[in-house]
Every structure is written in C-alpha cells, then in structure tokens.
Amino acid sequence: MRPEAKANINLDALRHNLSRVKELAPGRRVVSVIKANAYGHGVIPVAKALGESDNFAVARLDEALYLYDSLQPKNIIILEGVYSEEDYLKCIELNLIPVIHCLEQFQWLQECLEYNSLGWHQIEYWLKIDTGMHRLGLSEDELEQIILSYQHLESEKISSYLPAVFISHFSCADEKVKTKDQKQIELFKHQIHRLSNLLDPSAVPKSMANSAAILSIPEAHYDWVRPGIMLYGVSPFETAVPSRNGLDEQLQPVMTLSSELIAIKKLKKGDCIGYGATWCCPEDMSIGVIAIGYGDGYPRHAEPGTPVLVSDKEVPLIGRVSMDMITVDLRTLEKNSVAFKIGDRVILWGDGLPIERVSQKSGTIAYELLCQITQRVRFEYE
Template sequence: MTRPLRARIDLAALRHNHSVARRHAGATALWCVVKANGYGHGQVRVAEALAGVADGFALLELDGAETLRAAGIRQPLLMMEGFYSEDELPQFARLRLIPVLHSPAQVRWLVDSPLLADLNEPLPVYLKLNTGMNRLGFDAADFRQALTLLRASPRVAGITLMTHFADADEPAGIARQMARFDALRGGIADMADGLPLCLANSAALLRFPEALGGAGDWARPGIMLYGCSPCPELHSAADLGLKPVMNLESEVLAVRQLATGDAVGYGSAFVAPGPMRIGIAAGGYGDGYPRHAPSGTPVMVAGRRSRLVGRVSMDKVCVDLTDLPDAGVGAPVTLWGDGAAGHLPLEEVAAAAGTISYEPLCALTARVPVVVVERAS
C-alpha cells in the first residue's frame, strides 16, 4: 500500500489560466514563466501542456533550456538572468536562447567574445533596466553605453527593454517605477524610442494595463498560470477567474481522542483546551508543506473545513476532527487546491504560515507522487 499523499496536476486548469492571461494581455505577447521547475509543477510538463498556445517560455536554468529543446519545445526561450559566464555563449547560440542582459560584463561578452566568432545568426537580446527594485539591471550611467554597444554589434538581432516591478502586487502599484522607466528611456530617446518593451509580471498584467504595451511587446505571467493570485490581499484567485493547478491531497492515517490538557506533536505546541478528537494525516515539511504553518491553519477534511493542531512534522500533520464525527481513518484531506475533500485556496494556507503561495509550490519534494489529470472545465 502506497502512502496516501499525492499532488494532482490539472493541465486543463493550467491552460484555462493561460487563457485568462491572454484575455488581459490583448495584443501583447506572453512569456510563460516556467523557472524553478515550472513553480514546482514540472518544467517540461508545463511547457508541453502550453506548447499549443504559448508565445514563448521564460526560465533561468541553462540545463532546463537544454531539456526543453530536447523535449521538442520550439518556442522562443527567454533566459531571465542571461548567461552567467562567457563560456555559456556557445550554448545560447546553439539553443537559440534569448538572454536578458543586466550587467556591463554580459554586454562585453556578447559583443566581443571569440567564442561567438562563428555565430551564423545574430541573437535577440533583452536589456534590463533598474527602475527601483535594485537587484539586477542597468542604471542610467551604464544604459546608454550598453545600448550603444548592442545596437552596433552584428551579433545582436534586436533589442527589447525590460524591467521588473517591486510593488505591482501591493497598493503602491507601479507608478513610481513606470516614471523611472520613462525617464531612463527619455534620457536617450534618440536610441531607445521604438524598441519593444517587456514590463508586466502577473500582478501588473492583471492590475495595470498601462504596463502592457501592444503588438510587438511582451508580458511575463508566472504565478497566475498556476492558479494563484499574485496579489492575494487585494484579489483572490477566484476573483481573478483562476483555477488551482497543483492540488495536494492526503488521507487520515489514524484517529486519536484527547483529554483536556493533552499535548500534540513536537514541543507540545498545542494543548487540548477540552476533550478533542484529532486525525493524523500524511504530509509534512518533508513533502513541501510549510513547517511554520501554525495551529489553526485551514485544511479540508471529508468536505468540511477544519484546522491543523500542533506543529507540522516531516511526514505528518494533525487535524481537528472534533466537529467531524463521521471522519475517520481513510477520510480524504485537501491540504491545498481542489481535492476530494473540497476546495482550499493555497493563498489561505500560505498566509496562515506567514509565506506566499510561490513557496509551497516550489517546495514540493520529489517523494510526493504526481498524478496528471485534465479536469478543469
């Protein structure tokens, strides 16, 4: 008998969420972001499911790009941190990868490296501008020089300008960074005008149409493709018309009666305030469930909403069955998503654990069996 924990990946829900992104994008093309193993859903699995509708895929990992090409993915591939060293340039040329350039060193490698002396076809590139995130990207002082070198290089087929918003999912929005972006472009309008743009992530795509552009421009939906709201404090996934793609399902393994004062789990972090009935379900931080999810974190059991009690352990969680007298061993448990036990938005679980939905998705471990379905209508 196998351990009763599984992640059900709903590819129909994935394509539905892409259609939501497409509707918001209008004429703007879409990079489907599949970094971090497709946000834990399987990079190749996601790319193959979207191959018939995606304009291109965006990722970070060079080995991932190699795997996608070997799997037959022919769409453009955007490498969101470019190449990490000069010796990666031949692979970029061979695989026809589009680098995002964010440093002067990358520009110099691309235009000067002898490793590209035999380049048969020039590469499109993205030039990333720092507009306030202050991670990667060119500031004003280096922007003109980088653009000058790239425009003059026969190795460059075309240039797209890109930035990344820090507050698109927050009330502050994107106005400050948009103003900074416009100022950077305006400072060298003679060189930057007319270049295509790639600005909007999931939150900006859904909330700020002014970040989209139009034909020839691109947006980068990520978390919304996987059915989670990029701005859960403002809009739920259901509000946005998104459907969960990963559904983590379990079962009750055992049932225990507690007396007043009985403690549950490591550290005796939960103490029964009165007589209780609890269930022990498969699934813990060894599977990717957030270890810091506290007592009270929502869980669905046999079609009814309940809560965790006690600390999450490596392999198990404990759930309150006090008000669920019919739920016993074998009762279905939904840890997040749409499961046999009912619907539970991952955003609620993540919020209770003090994190965001991205983290548990990406944290799903290899020991969790994955079942692929086509269920969403």
Template sequence: MPRPLSATIHLESMQHNLQRARAAAPQAKIWAVVKANAYGHGLERGMRGFAQADGLALVETENAVRLRDSGWIKPILLLEGIFDASDVPLLAEHNINSAVHNIEQIKMLEYTRHYRPIDVHLKMNTGMNRLGFRPDDYAAAYKRLRAIPDVRHITHMTHFANADELEHPRLTIAEQVRRFRFGAGELPGERSLSNSGGVLHQAELGDALSNDWVRPGIMLYGGTPGGRSAQDYGLRPTMTLRSEIIGIQRIEAGDTVGYGSRFEATGPMTVGVVACGYADGYPRHAPHGTPVIVDGVRTTLVGRVSMDMMTVDLTPIANARVGSRVTLWGDGLPIDEVAQAAGTIGYELMCALAGRVRVLEGRMGTDG
C-alpha cells in the same frame, strides 16, 4: 501500496489561467514563466500546459536546452541571462533569448563567437534594485549592445517591485514606468514590463502600462502576488496536494498534541494524523488553525508539523476514519489561503514540493 500523499497537476487549469492572462493584456505576447521546475509542477508539464504561450521564460541555461530537446520550438527567454561566456554559443545554437543586466554580460557577448544572430532583453533597474542598468546608464548599455554585429533584436525590460499594490507608499508602478520611459526614451525595440501583478492590474492602469510582451508567473499557477484572491481574478488552482488520515486519537481536556506539546485540548476532541510533513514540502511553521479539508469538510491543523506527519482536528467530521481523504491545498482550498495562514506565499509552497511526493495529472473535481 505507495504512501497516500500525492500532488495532482491540473493541466486544464494551466491552460485556463494562460487564457486569463491573454484576456487581461490582449495587446501583448506572453512569456509563460516556467522557472523553478515550472513552480514545482514539472518543466515538461509547464511546456504542455502553456503550449499556447508565445514563449517560455526561465533562469537555467540547461533547462532552456532541455525545452528545446523536448520539442519546444517557440521563443525561450533566460530571465537572469547567461552566467559564463561558455553559455553564449548555446544561445545561438538553440535560438535562446537572454536577458542582459550587467556590463559583464555585455562583455561576454562582445568577445565570444556567436555562430548566428541572437536576441537579447536589456534590463533596466527602475527601483527593484536587484538586476539591471540604472536609467541614467541604460542608453549607453543599449548603444554598446547595438554595436555587437550578431545581436539582432533588443527588447527593453524591467521588473515591478510592488505590482500587487498600485499605490505603494514608496514605489508605485507609475513611478517605475516613468523611470523606464526616461531611461529607454525613444530607443527602438519592443517593451516588456509586466509580471503577474502588472497583468492583473492592466485594466486599472490602462494605456499607462504598454507592453509588447508580458511575463506572468504565479497567476498561471492559480495564485496571486497579493491583494485580491485568485478566485476574484477568475484563476483556477493548478496543483492539489492530497493525503489521507492514517491514524486517529481521541483526547480529553488538558491533553497535548505533537512535539513541544504546543497544542492543548480545551475539551474532548478527535485528532487525525495525516501522511504529510515538512519533508514533503508542507511548511513546518504552519500554526494551529491553518485550514485543511477532510472528506469535504473544512477543519484545521493542530500541533506542530512533523517531518512526515501532521495532526488535524477531526471533531467537526462525524464519519472521519482511517483512509479519509485530506486536501492540504488546491481544489477547494486556495493555496494562497494556506500560505497566508503559514506566514508565507503560495510560490514557496509550490516550489518547496519535495521529490518524494508522487506527482499525478488529473482534472479538478476528481481524485487525480
């Protein structure tokens, strides 16, 4: 029998969350973001779960080609653009859109044969200060791109730094939109501004946020970039990490648990050992009190997370036994809640899922 640890991917939840994104921004086409192996869900599963998206977006050229080889015929966007001039023919051959965020990429497009027209997304740095041309330099970059004969459509793109917090004290969405409009002006072409946070706040922003394309990521996987919970937005978990109790210890007051003896019992308690650890992608720094579910009852982590195991408090679960089912995140336990307890974000938990974890497919409310 395999080790009793598995991640179940809920394709129907991926489809549901995509529809929630479409309902939030009905005027826009959707790039479903499938970077980082579809946030740990598997690239091909991402393609299937988001089959109704208008396009898929990711960062690796080789995985863009892999999507084509797997049968994806709709648009594909490279969010970081090309990394070498040798990538340019692949854009043309496989009809892949590319972000353009620096002068070096423009030079690659100028001096490399394309074979057929390509579409690009010119990125503006409106305050994220990560990638893109500053507003004052944007029109000149556009003019240079427009002069390349085989560049067909140019979409204008930026990325919000604080889309989860509309009134951020340093940089609001409204200020970034103002900078974007200043830089792009009346230049022709479609607009692509919103990540998950922008999509989720579309109702509050209204006409102030106009997109032809949106680029939701984390919301498609049942998480949020911050603020309100996924459930508040009607989003469903797309990954459930489950294991089992493989050992039980009954301890007394003063007994300690785990490496470093960081947890000390204040009275009699029952401790369960779960087959999951940091080598599986569970955060090693998750503290005492991080929530877990055992046989449908919420309880907490105790002691340090080990490489292959963790320990949980079974005292509230009267009939807990070896073989009891454990939910570490997902169905019934929002991944953002676990991430917050561990001082991180749901993105990291999904993307850190280790290759040795069995990945299954199943509907929520089942054992996968």
C-alpha cells in the same frame, strides 16, 4: 492502503489561466514563466500544456537546456542571462534568448560576436533596465555606456547588436497602495528614449508586466507580458489583500495537494499533542493524523488553525507539523455528524481550499509553498 501525498496538476486549469492572461492583455504576446520547475508543478508537462504561449522564460541556462533537450520549444528566455562567451555561443546554437542585465554580460556578448570561430554575428537578446527594483538591470550610467558602444559600431552592424526587447521589472506591483509603479513606468520610457538616435522608441518591443501588473496596470502591458504565479491559479496580491485568492481573479487552482487520514485518536481533556506538546485538548475529543509533513513540503511553520479539508469540511490544524505527519481537530465533524474514517483523502490546498489561506497561516507566500514540494510527493497530471 498505502498512504501517500499526492499533487494533482489540473492542466485544463493551467490552460484556462493562460486564456485569462490573454483576455486581460488582448493582443499582447505572452511569455509564460516556468522557472523553478514551473513553480514546482513540473516543467515539462506544464510547458506542453502551455503550448499556446508565445514564449517561455526560465531563470538559468541549465533550466533552458533541460527544457530544450526535452521539448525543443520555439524560444526560451533566460531571465538571469548567461556568464561566458561560450554560453552565448550555446544560446546562438539553440536559439535561446538571454537577458542582458549588466555591463559584463554585454562585454561577453560583444567578444562572442566579434571573435567566434563559427562566424556567428547575431544573437537575439533582451535588455533589462533597472527602474527601481535594484536587483538586476542596467542603471542610467550603465545604459549610457551601452549606448556609446552601439554608437561606435559600424552602421551595418548596429541592427544585429540592438536588443529584440527592452524589459524591466516592478518591485511593488502587488501592493495595494500604488506608489512606485508609475515612477518605474516613467523611468522605463525615459531610458528607452535615450536611444532615440539609434531607434524609434515608440516602435521598440517592451515588456514590464508580471502577474500583478497584468491584473492591475494595463498601461504596463506593452508588447510582451510575463505571467508566472497567475498561471498556476494563485493571486499575486495575497500579502497585500489577504482576503483575496486566485478565484477572485477568475483563475483556477492548478495544484491540489492531498494525503490520507492514517489514524483517529480519542484523547482526554488535558492530553497534549505532538513534538513540544504545544497544543492540549480543552475537552475529551477526537483528533485525526494525516500523512503529510515538512518532508513532503507542507510548511513546518503552519500555525494551529491552518485550514485542512477532511470529508470536504474544513478542520483546523493543531500541534506542530512534523516531518511526515500533521494532526487536526475533528470536533466539528463529530458535532455535525460528518463521517470520516482511516484512509479518507484529505486536501491540504487546491480544489476547495485556496493555497493563499495556507500561506497566510504559515508566514510565507504561495510561491514558496508551491516550489518546496518534495520528491516524495507523487505528481499526477490530468
């Protein structure tokens, strides 16, 4: 036996979740968001499995270049855009689609199209409007300046300068009480309408919906939807509605994280466990030691009581999470005569144990748990 932590990635579940997106947003085109190494699942196998997407999105140019070098998918959107004329040229050369979210990026784009020695005069880009997230995106005044620049162009140049898609991003689409979404939708429409002497606002392609909006705001589906977390089988509503998980949205978990039981100890009443001796046995009892810890990406802040599956039964985490190990209370298994032994596989999240239950007990969200799995974990794709 060689204990190891494993992440099994169920590619059929990933494909199922993509078809669920298409069922929820029929006829809309789908940009599968696979930034941050496909939310920790491994970007290349995930992109291959999501071949039925219309497009992929990553955050940064380097992620796009890696994906392009490995797979040459049709198009890749760069959500944070690029930051030099040289990088715009790279985008043109490889058909990468940058988002433009600030005036500086628009300026570099203009300079690149006017002065490049290769004679390239056109690039496909998406224009991001800030409707309330106040992170990336053009404000009303900044959009005004861009509209003025379009108006100063010679008429034959205008069409090559206009964005392919107008986008915006919701700040609170995952919340239970919907207060901001409608305002953002109205502002988005209003801003696009300001370009109406250059283009037909009803005809320009638009995109607003992340997973939460795909599931809860059909009005915002527009032409392109941009699912991220739901593709990986996780509910985007995990903080607003803690009892909900991906299965409630008819999604299937993609990553199952597991490891092995490496020790079973019989302890006496009053014995305290692990660093800080924070959890003490209330009676004589057995505990299990499992080969997983924060060195594998299991959350250091998981509280006592966080569920773990041993022999397909839920047992609670006890004591502190250390770098390579966690400890669990085995009393319920013993009381119910459930057999367990060293070498048994233990599930930390995934099949049979929604990751949302672990993130809630760890003061974080499933997005973070998925992204922080470390290189020590062996990935298997099935």
